[in-house]
Amino acid sequence: xxxxxxxxxxxxxxxxxxxxxxxxxxxxxxxxxxxxxxxxxxxxxxxxxxxxxxxxxxxxxxxxxxxxxxxxxxxxxxxxxxxxxxxxxx
Amino acid sequence: xxxxxxxxxxxxxxxxxxxxxxxxxxxxxxxxxxxxxxxxxxxxxxxxxxxxxxxxxxxxxxxxxxxxxxxxxxxxxxxxxxxxxxxxxxxxxxxxxxxxx
Amino acid sequence: xxxxxxxxxxxxxxxxxxxxxxxxxxxxxxxxxxxxxxxxxxxxxxxxxxxxxxxxxxxxxxxxxxxxxxxxxxxxxxxxxxxxxxxxxxxxxxxxxxxxxxxxxxxxxxxxxxxxxxxxxxxxxxxxxxxxxxxxxxxxxxxxxxxxxxxxxxxxxxxxxxxxxxxxxxxxxxxxxxxxxxxxxxxxxxxxxxxxxxxxxxxxxx
Numbered sequence: 001x002x003x004x005x006x007x008x009x010x011x012x013x014x015x016x017x018x019x020x021x022x023x024x025x026x027x028x029x030x031x032x033x034x035x036x037x038x039x040x041x042x043x044x045x046x047x048x049x050x051x052x053x054x055x056x057x058x059x060x061x062x063x064x065x066x067x068x069x070x071x072x073x074x075x076x077x078x079x080x081x082x083x084x085x086x087x088x089x090x
Numbered sequence: 091x092x093x094x095x096x097x098x099x100x101x102x103x104x105x106x107x108x109x110x111x112x113x114x115x116x117x118x119x120x121x122x123x124x125x126x127x128x129x130x131x132x133x134x135x136x137x138x139x140x141x142x143x144x145x146x147x148x149x150x151x152x153x154x155x156x157x158x159x160x161x162x163x164x165x166x167x168x169x170x171x172x173x174x175x176x177x178x179x180x181x182x183x184x185x186x187x188x189x190x191x
Numbered sequence: 192x193x194x195x196x197x198x199x200x201x202x203x204x205x206x207x208x209x210x211x212x213x214x215x216x217x218x219x220x221x222x223x224x225x226x227x228x229x230x231x232x233x234x235x236x237x238x239x240x241x242x243x244x245x246x247x248x249x250x251x252x253x254x255x256x257x258x259x260x261x262x263x264x265x266x267x268x269x270x271x272x273x274x275x276x277x278x279x280x281x282x283x284x285x286x287x288x289x290x291x292x293x294x295x296x297x298x299x300x301x302x303x304x305x306x307x308x309x310x311x312x313x314x315x316x317x318x319x320x321x322x323x324x325x326x327x328x329x330x331x332x333x334x335x336x337x338x339x340x341x342x343x344x345x346x347x348x349x350x351x352x353x354x355x356x357x358x359x360x361x362x363x364x365x366x367x368x369x370x371x372x373x374x375x376x377x378x379x380x381x382x383x384x385x386x387x388x389x390x391x392x393x394x395x396x397x
Contacts, residue, residue: 030176075168083175112303186311
């Protein structure tokens with residue numbers, strides 16, 4: 001089971017790199033925001049997996065909770081902020 | 091129990107992969123929100139259920155379930171907020187057929 | 192209700208704040224204290240007292256925001272928390288919703304992994320007959336989570352929905368989902384809505 005979790009952690013890290021592609025190349029700003037949200041959720045999962053690997057799960061779960069809250073608030077605030085602009089942001 | 095946890099984790103990873111591929115392959119912003127709002131949510135839910143099963147019945151699993159509920163509520167909401175911002179600022183959508191037909 | 196509170200300030204607290212207010216305070220207190228217990232994970236006397244102080248402070252500061260929601264006309268209506276307390280009805284809704292989520296994800300997986308991606312995105316727009324805010328929000332949420340559709344905008348009961356394939360709007364055209372939500376939240380049953388299909392932003396109603 002430990003090796004399975006290790007492999008999945010590496011795979012999730014690769015998925016994060018794939019989402020980073022959309023953040024860098026996205027034609028509009030909203031695509032970048034979507035990519036950022038995806039990186040946030042996957043980063044949360046990756047934190048918990050790292051906690052299992054190092055067997056310090058209790059500390060890493062608290063970190064993951066903070067990360068989830070920040071991710072949500074960031075997405076909402078940025079969405080609200082760019083809603084006010086009339087021209088299309090890049 | 092271990093096998094059940096492994097099944098949940100692997101299916102969660104599958105849906106996360108789908109959401110990532112969708113984010114890269116789909117043609118425009120509004121279609122990509124489908125990949126993010128749905129597949130990512132279910133993938134995270136399944137992965138967190140699997141990890142909670144693997145962790146056993148301790149307080150940490152309860153915290154994992156709270157993260158699960160939070161992600162299940164927050165992820166579609168955040169996607170909807172970004173989507174609404176895009177509509178308000180006039181982002182055009184991609185269509186296969188010609189406009190008006 | 193807010194008008195009354197302003198004019199009759201010297202009344203007793205028990206008269207000003209009704210029975211429902213007390214229930215909402217107790218509900219919020221219990222919820223926050225439960226979350227405190229789970230997150231702290233320690234049950235010594237010091238931690239419990241600290242938690243009680245923090246939770247009381249937060250309840251005292253935020254219950255007013257959650258209980259009332261002022262309207263532009265000066266009339267106050269019940270806020271998030273009161274409506275949240277009727278969310279136990281949502282439990283009836285969860286099994287159906289979870290099935291719909293799994294179906295939606297399988298459809299998205301099929302569309303994304305298909306080599307040619309057989310998608311034909313379209314905007315749908317319609318007005319709902321649902322009256323309660325909670326049921327309107329629940330309908331928007333279930334539109335997002337069911338196959339092929341994402342709700343983009345909701346204003347005064349008018350929805351804008353993005354669909355990957357036009358036939359996945361069939362549930363909405365027949366008003367099936369709307370009736371499901373109305374049944375669960377005891378809202379009024381309405382006619383199936385008039386759905387407009389739009390292929391560009393210019394075809395949408397302003």
